[in-house]
Amino acid sequence: MNALNPAPLIRLSGIVAGYAGQPVLDGVDLVLDPGERMVLLGANGAGKSTLLHVITGFIPASAGTVEAFGAVRRSEADFRAVRLRAGLVFQDADDQLFCPTVIEDVAFGPLNLGQSRDEAYETARATLRSLGLEPLADRITHRLSGGEKRLVSIAAVLAMKPEVLLLDEPTVGLDPDAYARLGEILAALPQAMIIVAHDAHFMASLATCALLLKDGRGHRGSIHQHPHHHSHAHVHFEHDVEGAMALGHVGHDS
Amino acid sequence: MSGKASAAAIFAENRDTGPLAAIDPRVRLVAAISFLVLLATLHSAPALAAALMAAMVVAVFARLPLGPTLRRLTAVEGFLLFLLLTLPLTMPGTELFRLFGLSVSEEGVNRAIVIIVRVNAGVLMAAALLSTMGTMRLAGAMNGIGVPPRIAHLFQLTVRYIAVFHEEYARLRRAMRARGFRAGSNRHSWRSLGHLLGMLVLRSAERAERVAWAMRARGFSGSFPAFSQRRLERPDYLLLLVWPALLLALAWLEFS
Amino acid sequence: MAHIPDGVLSVPVLVGGGVVTAAALAYALKKLDEDRLPRVAVLAALFFVASLISVAVGPTSVHLLLSGLMGLIIGWSAVPAVFVGLVLQAVFFGFGGVTTLGVNTMNIALPGVLWAMLFAPLLANANPRRAAMVGATVAALSVASTAVMVALSLTLSDASYTLSARIVLLSYGPLLVGEAILTGFACAFLARVSPDIFLAPAMRRGGKLAAS
Numbered sequence: 021m022n023a024l025n026p027a028p029l030i031r032l033s034g035i036v037a038g039y040a041g042q043p044v045l046d047g048v049d050l051v052l053d054p055g056e057r058m059v060l061l062g063a064n065g066a067g068k069s070t071l072l073h074v075i076t077g078f079i080p081a082s083a084g085t086v087e088a089f090g091a092v093r094r095s096e097a098d099f100r101a102v103r104l105r106a107g108l109v110f111q112d113a114d115d116q117l118f119c120p121t122v123i124e125d126v127a128f129g130p131l132n133l134g135q136s137r138d139e140a141y142e143t144a145r146a147t148l149r150s151l152g153l154e155p156l157a158d159r160i161t162h163r164l165s166g167g168e169k170r171l172v173s174i175a176a177v178l179a180m181k182p183e184v185l186l187l188d189e190p191t192v193g194l195d196p197d198a199y200a201r202l203g204e205i206l207a208a209l210p211q212a213m214i215i216v217a218h219d220a221h222f223m224a225s226l227a228t229c230a231l232l233l234k235d236g237r238g239h240r241g242s243i244h245q246h247p248h249h250h251s252h253a254h255v256h257f258e259h260d261v262e263g264a265m266a267l268g269h270v271g272h273d274s
Numbered sequence: 275m276s277g278k279a280s281a282a283a284i285f286a287e288n289r290d291t292g293p294l295a296a297i298d299p300r301v302r303l304v305a306a307i308s309f310l311v312l313l314a315t316l317h318s319a320p321a322l323a324a325a326l327m328a329a330m331v332v333a334v335f336a337r338l339p340l341g342p343t344l345r346r347l348t349a350v351e352g353f354l355l356f357l358l359l360t361l362p363l364t365m366p367g368t369e370l371f372r373l374f375g376l377s378v379s380e381e382g383v384n385r386a387i388v389i390i391v392r393v394n395a396g397v398l399m400a401a402a403l404l405s406t407m408g409t410m411r412l413a414g415a416m417n418g419i420g421v422p423p424r425i426a427h428l429f430q431l432t433v434r435y436i437a438v439f440h441e442e443y444a445r446l447r448r449a450m451r452a453r454g455f456r457a458g459s460n461r462h463s464w465r466s467l468g469h470l471l472g473m474l475v476l477r478s479a480e481r482a483e484r485v486a487w488a489m490r491a492r493g494f495s496g497s498f499p500a501f502s503q504r505r506l507e508r509p510d511y512l513l514l515l516v517w518p519a520l521l522l523a524l525a526w527l528e529f530s
Numbered sequence: 531m532a533h534i535p536d537g538v539l540s541v542p543v544l545v546g547g548g549v550v551t552a553a554a555l556a557y558a559l560k561k562l563d564e565d566r567l568p569r570v571a572v573l574a575a576l577f578f579v580a581s582l583i584s585v586a587v588g589p590t591s592v593h594l595l596l597s598g599l600m601g602l603i604i605g606w607s608a609v610p611a612v613f614v615g616l617v618l619q620a621v622f623f624g625f626g627g628v629t630t631l632g633v634n635t636m637n638i639a640l641p642g643v644l645w646a647m648l649f650a651p652l653l654a655n656a657n658p659r660r661a662a663m664v665g666a667t668v669a670a671l672s673v674a675s676t677a678v679m680v681a682l683s684l685t686l687s688d689a690s691y692t693l694s695a696r697i698v699l700l701s702y703g704p705l706l707v708g709e710a711i712l713t714g715f716a717c718a719f720l721a722r723v724s725p726d727i728f729l730a731p732a733m734r735r736g737g738k739l740a741a742s
Contacts, residue, residue, distance in 0.1 A: 076452060078448055078451070078452075100451075100454070100456070103451065103452050103454055104454045107452075107453075108449075108452040110445070110448075110449050110452070114477075115442075115445040115446055115448075115449045116446075116449040116453075118446055118449075118450070118466075118469055118470050119466075119469050119473075120469060120472075120719050120722045120723050121722075124469075128450075128455070128466065129453040131462050132453055132454035132455050132462075162473070162476060162477075162723055162724075176453065180453060180454065307628060310536050310627070310628050311629055313537060314537065314540075314541055314544060314629055315541060346623070346624035347624075349623075349624060349625065350624060350625075354538070356694045356697045356698060357538070357684075357691065357694040359694075360693040360697065361690060361691075361694070363693070364690050364692065365690040382690070385690065389537065389538060392536075392538075393535050393536065393537040393538060395537070396535065396536030396537045396627060397535065397627075400620065400621065400624070400627070401624060404621045405621055405622055412617075412621060422559065424559050424562075424610075425555070425559070425610060425613070425614070427567060428567055428571050428574070428610055428614055429614045429617060429618075431571030431572075432571045432574045432575045432578070432611075432614045432615075432618075433618070434571070434575075435572045435574075435575030435576070436575040436578050438575070439575050439576050439578075439579040440579050440582075443579050443580070443582070457584075457585070457586055458586050459586040463586065464585070464711045464712060464715060465715050467583060467585060467712055467715070468712045468713075468714065468715020468716045468718070468719060469715060469716070469719050470583075471580055471583065471596075471599075471713075471715070471716040471719075472715070472716035472717070472719025472720050472723070474576055474579070474580060475573075475576060475580075475599070475603060475716065475727070476719075476723060476724050476727065478572050478573055478575070478576035479572075479573065479603070479724075479727055482568065482570075482572035482573060483569070485568045485569070485572055486565065486566070489568055490565070494565065498567075
């Protein structure tokens with residue numbers, strides 16, 4: 021791989037996918053280079069999740085080519101190899117977590133990679149440790165909070181040491197603490213990633229480029245920052261409660 | 275049977291297109307049951323041939339699609355393969371020829387043919403009369419012919435949640451594949467599928483609780499609204515006249 | 531292979547199965563308050579979907595019956611749950627039959643309910659290992675009983691079915707193994723995550739299942 025002109029990790033060209041007659045994606049091009057963090061934007065139903073599922077081969081493209089890690093991918097066997105290197109984090113963590121305890125769920129991927137039981141558990145422990153999630157290791161997945169489930173589901177994918185992370189709306193439903201934690205974790209990761217996200221904050225702090233899905237096409241954009249005004253709603257309590265609480269962004273960029 | 279195909283088969287509500295669509299589901303259900311009960315008693319060649327013909331005619335009236343119907347028939351044949359292969363060998367009688375030193379009897383071959391025809395006539399008639407009406411109308415029809423309302427309501431509610439769980443199951447399986455899982459015959463696969471099964475049971479038990487609460491929150495006190503039945507009309511009475519004639523004719527062919 | 535189609539069994543066997551299933555349904559529904567119907571429906575739906583899971587056992591693959599697990603989780607309600615599932619299978623997929631609904635429900639549901647009732651007390655405060663053993667035992671016994679009852683249904687219908695009934699009996703081997711293993715793992719899972727789910731209290735006295 022040439023440092024000046026590295027080969028793209030993922031290259032989609034002319035992808036058409038969705039329902040017959042009414043494709044959600046209608047000729048989408050996408051290039052993800054090493055180290056890039058791409059935000060995938062678009063309205064509900066614009067095909068953001070569909071795009072991630074096309075990359076991982078769960079939804080077949082009726083036209084166009086999927087190129088991943090230097091090879092064109094067509095068959096289920098091709099995509100099986102892609103899935104081992106491109107970690108997909110699902111929109112709903114409950115879709116992903118199915119083992120009794122956190123450590124077992126995180127070890128599930130490494131076991132599928134062919135690691136022995138001991139190796140897989142060691143990998144899982146190391147992954148949790150690196151994310152500061154070690155205290156959760158023996159918790160019952162089903163009883164985690166929404167934010168914990170999200171972080172564990174990301175750990176479960178990272179345990180497979182993917183070269184690319186595909187995150188489907190990772191911030192949805194997180195409280196401010198979990199949200200901040202997720203931002204820190206993602207910012208510290210070396211992997212290239214595609215993040216489906218809605219919020220400006222994530223774009224500003226994480227992304228290096230953006231792709232807007234509109235009318236079935238992808239429109240590439242760059243990320244730059246400029247100051248602007250916004251306002252928050254704050255709750256002030258009559259009695260002293262530790263920590264004030266921000267209720268998300270009410271004002272919009274203008 | 276693939277999960278996707280099966281869910282689609284259930285939720286293709288009301289695919290009725292042919293002339294049969296005009297007939298009340300209750301009438302069709304009664305017709306199907308009476309035919310299948312009589313069919314269980316038929317043995318003679320003319321009666322079975324007539325029954326198969328009748329099923330084909332009704333299937334045409336129901337506009338059953340050819341491909342899926344043939345697949346349905348062959349799926350049943352798969353089940354019966356053992357039965358059909360062993361009957362000619364095990365039934366005593368006139369020897370037709372010998373196969374690997376075993377005697378193939380004429381009676382056994384005849385019996386096998388009888389069963390093939392009977393099973394196919396049954397599957398075809400059930401498919402023609404019932405499979406296109408959709409689950410909700412089937413539930414109403416069940417209640418309309420005297421099945422206890424609880425079973426009919428249970429049937430309706432179950433269908434509703436099959437859709438929910440099928441999607442949940444599909445998402446979980448997809449997420450497992452996304453992490454490189456391939457089901458095989460080994461401990462890791464069995465443990466993982468067992469966990470999947472346990473997780474589905476747990477979530478469904480909790481969902482069951484929420485469903486019950488949500489229903490009570492909307493004022494549900496334990497009794498479901500009764501199924502509404504429409505009045506029978508001309509085509510219904512027509513079938514109710516034709517059907518006994520068909521059944522009598524079959525019985526006459528068999529027992530006279 | 532537990533779904534016997536229309537046109538195979540003799541009338542006395544069909545009537546016998548019908549009577550047993552009708553009685554079991556009546557008993558199960560009598561024990562069931564109408565406002566618990568949604569709960570049974572949800573679990574019936576789950577078991578229907580779970581029976582689509584195909585499990586590789588050696589060179590073959592099997593679809594689960596889950597009658598033992600159903601018995602352990604919903605007790606007698608497994609009878610209407612199986613019945614409803616079989617109606618769907620018969621009408622919309624062409625598996626099984628309409629006149630055989632009684633026989634098939636009896637063959638599949640009854641062993642699960644009865645073996646589960648016998649073994650359920652062992653699940654009280656069971657550790658995961660014991661839950662797995664109990665689950666696997668109930669599942670294996672249920673499948674074995676179903677196999678014997680299917681074979682009997684065939685043999686009683688026609689003496690010349692005997693050989694095929696024996697082959698059918700043997701064909702249940704892989705299912706028995708797969709069902710026992712998966713039920714075992716699922717029960718171990720439940721014993722760890724939600725031990726009070728077995729023969730769910732909610733089914734009997736409307737207690738709370740969702741303890742999360």
